[in-house]
Amino acid sequence: MSDRPPTSPRQERWDRRMEVPLAVASAVYLAGYAVRVLARDQLPRAGVDLCLGAILGAWAVFVADYVVRLRLSGLRPLRFVRTHLLDTVVVLLPLLRPVRMVSLYDRVQRRRDEPRLSLYARVMVYSGLTVSLLGFAAALTVYHYEVDAPGASIRTFGDSVWWACATLATVGYGDMVPVTPVGRLVAVGLMACGLALLGAVTGSFSSWLIQAFTREDEKPGGGRGGDEGRPPGGFPGAS
Amino acid sequence: MSDRPPTSPRQERWDRRMEVPLAVASAVYLAGYAVRVLARDQLPRAGVDLCLGAILGAWAVFVADYVVRLRLSGLRPLRFVRTHLLDTVVVLLPLLRPVRMVSLYDRVQRRRDEPRLSLYARVMVYSGLTVSLLGFAAALTVYHYEVDAPGASIRTFGDSVWWACATLATVGYGDMVPVTPVGRLVAVGLMACGLALLGAVTGSFSSWLIQAFTREDEKPGGGRGGDEGRPPGGFPGAS
Amino acid sequence: MSDRPPTSPRQERWDRRMEVPLAVASAVYLAGYAVRVLARDQLPRAGVDLCLGAILGAWAVFVADYVVRLRLSGLRPLRFVRTHLLDTVVVLLPLLRPVRMVSLYDRVQRRRDEPRLSLYARVMVYSGLTVSLLGFAAALTVYHYEVDAPGASIRTFGDSVWWACATLATVGYGDMVPVTPVGRLVAVGLMACGLALLGAVTGSFSSWLIQAFTREDEKPGGGRGGDEGRPPGGFPGAS
Amino acid sequence: MSDRPPTSPRQERWDRRMEVPLAVASAVYLAGYAVRVLARDQLPRAGVDLCLGAILGAWAVFVADYVVRLRLSGLRPLRFVRTHLLDTVVVLLPLLRPVRMVSLYDRVQRRRDEPRLSLYARVMVYSGLTVSLLGFAAALTVYHYEVDAPGASIRTFGDSVWWACATLATVGYGDMVPVTPVGRLVAVGLMACGLALLGAVTGSFSSWLIQAFTREDEKPGGGRGGDEGRPPGGFPGAS
Structure with a gap:
């Protein structure tokens, strides 16, 4: 949402510090859920428990992050829920969380200083x-x-x-x-x-x-060069 | 339609005054129709009559509104029908009416002076x-x-x-x-x-x-800030 | 096709003069085809012949128009076919022709001088x-x-x-x-x-x-008027 | 990919020289594959072998071209694979290759100096x-x-x-x-x-x-000419 209040420096620091843990928790959650669903019958008792533990642990991380954000924002809970609707939904349905990993991928690529x-x-x-x-x-x-x-x-x-x-x-x-x-x-x-x-x-x-x-x-006329047969602009086409 | 004649102050006042009653009538119509369709067999005799009454009442409001608009416009009926084709369709098929509630929602939010x-x-x-x-x-x-x-x-x-x-x-x-x-x-x-x-x-x-x-x-180069990993412009994406 | 040669005044006059006859022929063709397909078994012998006659007559008009255009263009037949690919297809498949009626509708509305x-x-x-x-x-x-x-x-x-x-x-x-x-x-x-x-x-x-x-x-700020709840620009939305 | 390193003159010469052979090899590959798939049972022994030969020959051309490009680029193999992901995929799945023929078609048309x-x-x-x-x-x-x-x-x-x-x-x-x-x-x-x-x-x-x-x-007002009934800009519409 574009109408959320401006974030304070402390919030930004928290956001940056939690980026990796949250992505890891998302991956753990997704993996745990996948194993539990796909290997239902073949899994031994201990495996089932492990999966459940991973899922619940990851969920706990999400909830903790949500609570800290709520505190840092300085808003009343109800108002926070209203202005951070998406965050709230994602806490309740952590399967939507893996999306976060995408933004991490982008961040990693930028740190390696590769051309954007x-x-x-x-x-x-x-x-x-x-x-x-x-x-x-x-x-x-x-x-x-x-x-x-x-x-x-x-x-x-x-x-x-x-x-x-x-x-x-x-x-x-x-x-x-x-x-x-x-x-x-x-x-x-x-x-x-x-x-x-x-x-x-x-x-x-x-x-x-x-x-x-x-x-x-x-x-005008500049498009008559050697490479002009293909569409301009470097769009990823089959070459 | 973009080619309808300009509205007079009286018409605008009428439009503004009827906004809420029409939305209420739309909601009543939809509710009555829903109850009648979904609870056909379970509904007692009186309930059926009540639904029918609500539907017909709401419809009467729509027709009355249409007639007043026709009068205020000062146009001949046939010309009014031609230039207000959509309004005419909506009077005949009031199920398309609930759309009006959407514009009401927008209006309410604006009155509360929330950020747009x-x-x-x-x-x-x-x-x-x-x-x-x-x-x-x-x-x-x-x-x-x-x-x-x-x-x-x-x-x-x-x-x-x-x-x-x-x-x-x-x-x-x-x-x-x-x-x-x-x-x-x-x-x-x-x-x-x-x-x-x-x-x-x-x-x-x-x-x-x-x-x-x-x-x-x-x-140029301004996009290299801290928040740049995500797409620019505040589009409601998963965060 | 945007690369066809510029049309001469004589061609333009021909185009304008044939607009109505071609549209009528298209309508006749479509009607004849529709009757023949839909009323196959109920139609008496004479009706079938009438339909067939209408279809063939309309087709003859299309072919004649095509030949005149070819003559007026002053191009060799093969080159004309290449530069007027669409016209050629439409002569062979007159069912695609009714599209012409659309452009006629527009023309009629313009002649009546209605607001565009x-x-x-x-x-x-x-x-x-x-x-x-x-x-x-x-x-x-x-x-x-x-x-x-x-x-x-x-x-x-x-x-x-x-x-x-x-x-x-x-x-x-x-x-x-x-x-x-x-x-x-x-x-x-x-x-x-x-x-x-x-x-x-x-x-x-x-x-x-x-x-x-x-x-x-x-x-900026101009969008705060009375009618601003609905999207700007006069797009035909439900009102 | 828009972030591949700039191509040297030698690379460009190679690209230009290989354009036709690669398109021919693509056509041969596709034809061989089509014959083998469609005429499986009717084909005599020799025909099957011929098809297989054509397919493998074309594939060899693709691989050779890929290796030469890798050499000319002066990059380490792994980095070349990373920056030329699409080329790599196309070498492994030559059925995606025929796309190259499209660019050839464009090139031929340009050489004939036809209007673009x-x-x-x-x-x-x-x-x-x-x-x-x-x-x-x-x-x-x-x-x-x-x-x-x-x-x-x-x-x-x-x-x-x-x-x-x-x-x-x-x-x-x-x-x-x-x-x-x-x-x-x-x-x-x-x-x-x-x-x-x-x-x-x-x-x-x-x-x-x-x-x-x-x-x-x-x-403004310029759109009132004779040809204005149809949408402006020469888009290939039915006429």
């Missing part, structure tokens, strides 16, 4: 990674709820991933569809992600094109 | 709310017409909502589809809404991106 | 009408080829229209699909139209949004 | 050709893997092409879907292409529209 990608490429990479992680989490959850449902068409984790891909691309073959209420709820969320992904793809393509055209407009 | 959202966020919120309301109304109507149709795949209201979501996202699984003529007519309308929603999402994303890029272009 | 719609509204109206006409023609053709095919799911003209709508919106339920080669070829063409329609919708929405934002940017 | 298409038309032609070639390659591969799979719905090459079209347009009827892991992997790739195609179509339409509007804005 253009805005369009970054939007593509960002949305690609985000959507992959959310799609994986959704496939896990849907598989978890559908596998034992009577009359379900999603029977293996592979089916679930296939369904998630078809949904994210808004193709929607319909050969496999969730039939349980929770599965359908997750599916609706995934459809929203698919629409946003589509928006990101078409949006970045469109703005790249507009920029390329504007640039070509400004240097 | 950016144009993109407003477009997102607007189209999200509008689409939810229309999707709900469409799910109701389709359920109403499909539930008793022979060979129908939409059997419960949950099915109908699931179908509406898959249609709005243009995913279209096809596990559930309307089979009656009225149901299909509503479905075609909903598909048009889905296309418009897609246009709103990709359009606002694209323009946000163009603006973000233009801004970054103007301050 | 904004570019966005015109793009919406244009693509809406074009897509409706092409969808109708496609539904006719698919129905014509599918109705007697073994194992077909499209059995009535209503089914065919329903399938065309789901295809144009890229929803694609899959409850009804063409199974004959010709039907599938038409379907692929319709999918391309669907993509173009999507492009038109999102494109015009996106550019309207960019323009609206730019305008709001230029008059 | 506008950027929008070029983007359309480019993405159209690319998508057709990738769709063809995907249909081949899916057919290859699905034809003998138990419970498969894709039984003929025609089915496979039909499925590829429905997937690329993100329509996704679901009457035919791949059921083998490889087929589904290819399908996911094709969905990504479909999203990119959609982005290209809506993007170019949107930027064309913005440009057209800006131009009309600048010359």
Whole structure:
């Protein structure tokens, strides 16, 4: 949200210090959840407990971070919840958390001082990674709820991933569809992600094109060089 | 329509005064319709009558408002219908009315003097709310017409909502589809809404991106600050 | 195509003079085709002949117009075909012709000196009408080829229209699909139209949004007037 | 990738010299693969060997080109792989190669000194050709893997092409879907292409529209000429 109050230096320091721990906790949470869902029956007693421990531990980190942020903001709890709606949702549904790992990837790449990608490429990479992680989490959850449902068409984790891909691309073959209420709820969320992904793809393509055209407009005749056969502007095309 | 004649002060006063009553009537209409459709068999005789009364009452408010507007405009009826095509459609199909509640929400928030959202966020919120309301109304109507149709795949209201979501996202699984003529007519309308929603999402994303890029272009090197890992411009992303 | 040679005054005069006859011929062609397809069995012998005559007569007008244009252009036939690819396709497949009626509609409205719609509204109206006409023609053709095919799911003209709508919106339920080669070829063409329609919708929405934002940017604080709750710029929204 | 190091004159000379051989090798590869897949059972022993020879020969050309590029770049192998990710993928999956033929087509047209298409038309032609070639390659591969799979719905090459079209347009009827892991992997790739195609179509339409509007804005009243009924800017519309 763009209307949140300005962050104080202490908050910023906290944000920067928690970046890595939160990303690690997110990865642990996702891994624990994945193992628990995918290896349900094969897992020994101790393994199940370990997974549960990892999940709960990661969750505890998220809650602690949320509470500290609430304190640092100096706001009343209800107002904090209202202005940090997304943070609140993410604390309650930590499966949406892995998205944080994306921003970490960007940060690491910047620290190594590698040349930055253009805005369009970054939007593509960002949305690609985000959507992959959310799609994986959704496939896990849907598989978890559908596998034992009577009359379900999603029977293996592979089916679930296939369904998630078809949904994210808004193709929607319909050969496999969730039939349980929770599965359908997750599916609706995934459809929203698919629409946003589509928006990101078409949006970045469109703005790249507009920029390329504007640039070509400004240097008339300049487009007649050697490399001109391919579209201008360094968009990642097949070469 | 952008080519309607300029509104007089009296018309504007009427518009402002009717904003709340019309929104209330819309809510009453939608509620009455929902109760009548969803609780058909369980409802006692009096309840059915109450619902019908609410629906007809709300409709009367819509018609009265339409007639007053026609008078205030000073146009001949046929010309008024031609230049206010949308208003006419909405009077005949009051289920499209709930959209008005969206504009009320915006107005209330402005009166409380809360900081305004950016144009993109407003477009997102607007189209999200509008689409939810229309999707709900469409799910109701389709359920109403499909539930008793022979060979129908939409059997419960949950099915109908699931179908509406898959249609709005243009995913279209096809596990559930309307089979009656009225149901299909509503479905075609909903598909048009889905296309418009897609246009709103990709359009606002694209323009946000163009603006973000233009801004970054103007301050060269300025993007190297601490918060630069995430996309610029305050778009509501997962953080 | 933007690279066709400049038209001479004689060509322009011919274009203007043929506008109405061609549109009428297109309407006659479409009507004849529709009657022949939809009323196949009920039609008496004379009716069938009449339809066929109308179709062939309209086609003759198209071919004559094409030949005159070829003469007026002063180009060799092969070069004319290359530079007027679209015209050539339309002569061979006159069902794509009805699109011409759209441009006539615009012309008529201009002659009556009515206030012009904004570019966005015109793009919406244009693509809406074009897509409706092409969808109708496609539904006719698919129905014509599918109705007697073994194992077909499209059995009535209503089914065919329903399938065309789901295809144009890229929803694609899959409850009804063409199974004959010709039907599938038409379907692929319709999918391309669907993509173009999507492009038109999102494109015009996106550019309207960019323009609206730019305008709001230029008059800071100016957006605080009475009508500001709704999105700026006069886009045809529900009111 | 826009962050690859600048190319030396020797590299550029190599690029230019290899353009035609690589395109020929791509065509040979695709043709050999198509014959092998489509005429599996009818082909005599010698034909199979010939196809295999053509495929391997073309692949050898790709690998040789890759190695020469690696040498000319002067980079360590691992770094070259990292900065030329796309080239590496294309060497491993030569079916993605035919895309190169598109750039050749453009080059040939330029050499003949024909008038250039506008950027929008070029983007359309480019993405159209690319998508057709990738769709063809995907249909081949899916057919290859699905034809003998138990419970498969894709039984003929025609089915496979039909499925590829429905997937690329993100329509996704679901009457035919791949059921083998490889087929589904290819399908996911094709969905990504479909999203990119959609982005290209809506993007170019949107930027064309913005440009057209800006131009009309600048010359007020200038749009009242004879040709004004159709949308401005020479977009390839039906005429």
